[in-house]
Amino acid sequence: MPGALLNSLRLARAGFVLAQYGVRFVPKGMPVPLPLKLARIATLPVTLVASAFRKGEPQSARVATALAKLGPSYVKLGQFLATRADVIGPELSDDLRQLQDKAEPFSMAEAREAVERALGGKLEDHFVEFGPPVAAASIAQVHKAYVLDNGVKKAVAVKILRPNIEKRFYRDLDSYYFAARMIERMYPPARRLKPVAVVDNLKHTTDLEMDLRLEAAAISEMASNIKEDEGFRVPDIDWKRTAKRVLTIEWIDGTPIAQRDVLKAKGFDTAALGMTVLRSFLRHAMRDGFFHADMHQGNLFVDANGKIVAVDFGIMGRLGLPERRFLAEILHGLITRDYYRAAAIHFEAGYVPPHHSVEEFAQAMRAIGEPIQGRTAEEISMADLLGQLFAYTEVFDMQTRPELILLQKSMVIVEGVARDLDPTLNVWVAAEPVAKEWMESNLSPLGRLREAGRGVETIGDVLMKTPALLQNVAQAINGMSQMANAGLRLDDESVDKIASRSRRSRTADIALWIAAVSLAIIMIKMISVL
Template structure:
């Protein structure tokens, strides 16, 4: 009950802010609203004497973005998160909410100094020779430029970027997230039409994302992992982490000297090849997603720089995406099949992946895919969107009872963003031509003969582990037989019937000869032997 009262009080305040910005009951949506909500409109728009009159300008999405910015960090993060889910809120509203990137004013240097000193356990002067006022401020943290003070003789002074969490941000987010969960539960419980939007799941995903962003050591670890993955790649890099000057609420990294990717005019003036940059951002993203299964999931222009050598440098690793080996293979085959216009193969992959129930007709599904993709081909390159094509394909698959795949939605969302960056660099960029060599190379590497041999070897190794345990299994069987022999009298073995039945079931379940993994290993070993022979 106390949780409900707290949540209601916070939500009343939020509703009043949204109402005064005409974002709670937007004119564009009033025909679709229940009458009880429309009755509350006058209450939400009441302005108290000390409150400034808001500017009700722009469309519904713009007004909502302004209201969320006024509500503070948690609501800004909510807006940023919803901007990644056009499948739920629609493309137009998602586009408006993407403006919520760096809307908050910075906090004071005194507070920043206290957080840094507490996190690193040292006076600021022992760690940094100098530190600037904030150069960027977002909903969760702000960034300062600093120069390190060497901690030992072999260390040189370096320019670094220092990211600092906002004071009290964890407690504020915890309170607001409690309210988000409460209202999501009420909506899902009492308003059936909204259940398809999965409000509780949306709140849970937002909460998980925020938890990761509240510990800057985790962001540093993500940067370090990606740096290892791309160590041999060209054209894309990430800043190096200064682990000695990083803690839960403070992160120090290499300072990047470069031109923001958002400043196209400056990039052109500096002589950078805009077509190559467009190709680089697409191919880098696909390489990270398909090869590594680990990708930057917020790779918009504001999080990218171009250094003097023409490398793309990514920052802000608070939102990362992961996809498993199977999902990578399925997605690569789907994309490559679309490039080749092989709709039957694309349909087969959906069925093999289990995305579409086996009860559906594969040829009917291929026909549906063709109806979406075929009108796109033959159009000018600048009019062909890979991300939007995937979104349309996912909409078609809903007609065939395809279950929502959250990891694929994040991949799709990032692909739309990256595609926008590529078109920002080069408006005539052909997304498909950039993607094809990466997809083709990945498939040849992962699905060619050498990859099959590796899979067979892995299966043989599993078989070896099973066989290595065989002596122990036989030894246990011998001991069991001896014990049973000692338990036999003239009337036979003295075991309760229920116990005997339980032992039989357990022995049957444990038998390696009945375990699917055992036969999979046998098959892999056979494949390996055949490969070696022929």
């Protein structure tokens, strides 16, 4: 009860601040429970006065100002909800997308104390120079400093978490959980959107951002993934001067990618840079399953060699093989107008419940894909198309997929950056070779064989390591021994099934035979071991 009371008071304060800025915080069409009705009545005079005074101020500015006043955790919540148009609606999502993560810097004395506590000793033991903050956000701020590297003075960027930021965030997260549970209880239609799971996802991303060693590991992982790529790189990490609350990396002395005229004056091909931004992002997402989820203009620079350098790896996205296959097939299906295949992949991935038909979903795909045919490159937005795709989730009872929503949000940002560099950029020309390359590597017969090989290892591992299975295997040893001695045989029904399957798909035929033979080999190996 005390927790519920405290959370109610915190949320009431948040509602009051939002009302002060004339922000409507209950979505249209949502029944308003009695406590919120009373809160709305209580704040109505404030709302009317605020709206009158801020009549000329854009709604998006009001939302951003209100969230900034509520504190860093609400700024982060706003940024996170900007990725969830399926939850808050496209209008509010667009407003929140403009929210800038800026805050007042904390003092040099607090920064010194944080560094000394994290790294040990005195600040001067680690840095020969340590300057004032150059950027401050809701969770951390960045300082420019210098270190000695083999006697050479080298500039570094030092990111430091805000003092006591964890306590503030987790207190507000408790309020978010309380609100999410209330929404699920009082508004059943919202359960499909999984409000509690949304807060779970916010907590997870916040946990990652609160440990700067994990950000360093993300930079290191991406560096490993892209070491053979051209045109895109990440900063080097100074692991000696990195801890949970302090991250030290190479200082990037490049041109901000937003300065298109400056880049042109320096002789850089901005159209090529735009293509590199888009293709790099798609390659990271589809090939590696690991992408920078906050690639806005403030986090991208162009170095003296013309390479794009990304910074701020606090928010990263991951896609598993099913999600990557989904993305590649969707892009390829829309590009080639193979809408049936683009629809079928949703069912194969389990995104659409089986009581719907592939044909009906293919019709929805056609409604998305056909309007782009014959239009000029600058009129087509891949991010908008993905947004339309996710808008069909309710119609086809699709469960919310946070990783794909994060991808779509990131695609909006990256597409905007690329289009600023080249307004005529054809996103489909940029995407087609990346999607095709992934499909050839992963969906070709050779890719299927690799995947089958991984599957056999997993099956073998499970069979060999599960005690319950090993206990039951003894009862079947005699029968399997006879099968092994007599040679591997399949009954008529199995042969007929394989034959009918092979008529549908040559790849499926190969996969079936590999699976059958592999399982037989595993069983024979088990017999020999036992």
